[in-house]
Amino acid sequence: MTNKQQVIEEIPVSSKEDGGSQARTVPRRNGPSRLKLIALVVAFGLIGSSFFLEDKPLEKEDPPSLAIAKDTTVTVIDKQALSRAELEQNAGKEARLLIADLEKKKEKVDDRVLFEQASQYALSGKKSDAYLLYFYLGLQGNGPAAMKLATMADPAYFSAEDSMLDSPEPYEAYKWYKKASEMGEEMASVRLEKLRNWLQSVADKGDQRAQRLLLQWR
Numbered sequence: 526m527t528n529k530q531q532v533i534e535e536i537p538v539s540s541k542e543d544g545g546s547q548a549r550t551v552p553r554r555n556g557p558s559r560l561k562l563i564a565l566v567v568a569f570g571l572i573g574s575s576f577f578l579e580d581k582p583l584e585k586e587d588p589p590s591l592a593i594a595k596d597t598t599v600t601v602i603d604k605q606a607l608s609r610a611e612l613e614q615n616a617g618k619e620a621r622l623l624i625a626d627l628e629k630k631k632e633k634v635d636d637r638v639l640f641e642q643a644s645q646y647a648l649s650g651k652k653s654d655a656y657l658l659y660f661y662l663g664l665q666g667n668g669p670a671a672m673k674l675a676t677m678a679d680p681a682y683f684s685a686e687d688s689m690l691d692s693p694e695p696y697e698a699y700k701w702y703k704k705a706s707e708m709g710e711e712m713a714s715v716r717l718e719k720l721r722n723w724l725q726s727v728a729d730k731g732d733q734r735a736q737r738l739l740l741q742w743r
Contacts, residue, residue, distance in 0.1 A: 617653035620646065624661050636667045643670070647687070656689040663701060668708030675701035679716065680723060695724060696738055 623642070627634060643658035656677075662670035677688040678697035690697070698720055705713035721742060728735035 617651075617657045619651065620654035620657035620661075624657065636662055636665065636670075640667065640669055643673075652687070652689050663704065666704075666708055668705050668710040668713075671701045671705035671708060672710050672713060675699075675705060675713070675716065679720060681719060695720065695735070699738065699742070 620643075639658060639662055643655045643662065646652075646655035646658060656674075659670045659673045663674050675698045676682045677684075678690060678694040678701065680693035680695060680698070683690070683693040685691075699717070702713045702717045702720065706717065721739075724735045724739055724742075728739055
């Protein structure tokens with residue numbers, strides 16, 4: 526028997542003609558025909574499922590550029606910080622312009638006039654302008670301006686309302702007192718001695734900055 530040959534199975538069936546007293550056989554086929562039927566059912570099932578899958582619209586993903594464009598992150602601007610930055614940028618603007626004009630024209634201006642201008646800045650609350658002009662005068666060898674700068678930094682006389690510094694700076698005080706003393710300011714020598722005594726007391730308590738400054742004291 527070959528592979529293509531069908532297998533016939535006899536099934537007993539009752540006959541109406543003989544009243545069911547006799548049985549006859551009806552051939553039932555197994556093999557390729559039955560397999561073909563199963564294959565067709567499976568094929569139709571696959572076709573149907575693929576139809577429904579193709580019929581359903583696919584969700585499209587946005588390209589990276591669009592995904593970035595849809596980013597709704599909002600940058601919050603700190604208005605107070607911005608105002609502070611603007612104030613710091615404009616701080617001392619008048620004094621800077623005045624000094625730049627003096628340097629450009631190379632004109633000799635009476636120090637007393639500039640010192641008075643710096644004092645007016647201070648009274649008007651323009652601490653940055655006052656400090657810059659005092660600093661400019663101090664570099665030019667003006668004794669009163671050097672005394673002003675030293676007083677701003679001296680721990681014994683420091684005032685947050687009047688000083689441009691955030692805290693006392695003993696070294697700055699020492700530097701400007703010394704310069705003022707060289708310019709003939711008698712009070713500068715007295716202040717220097719007081720500052721040295723203060724530094725010594727702090728250094729004795731273990732303050733390293735005070736100890737280093739005393740080593741530089743001449």
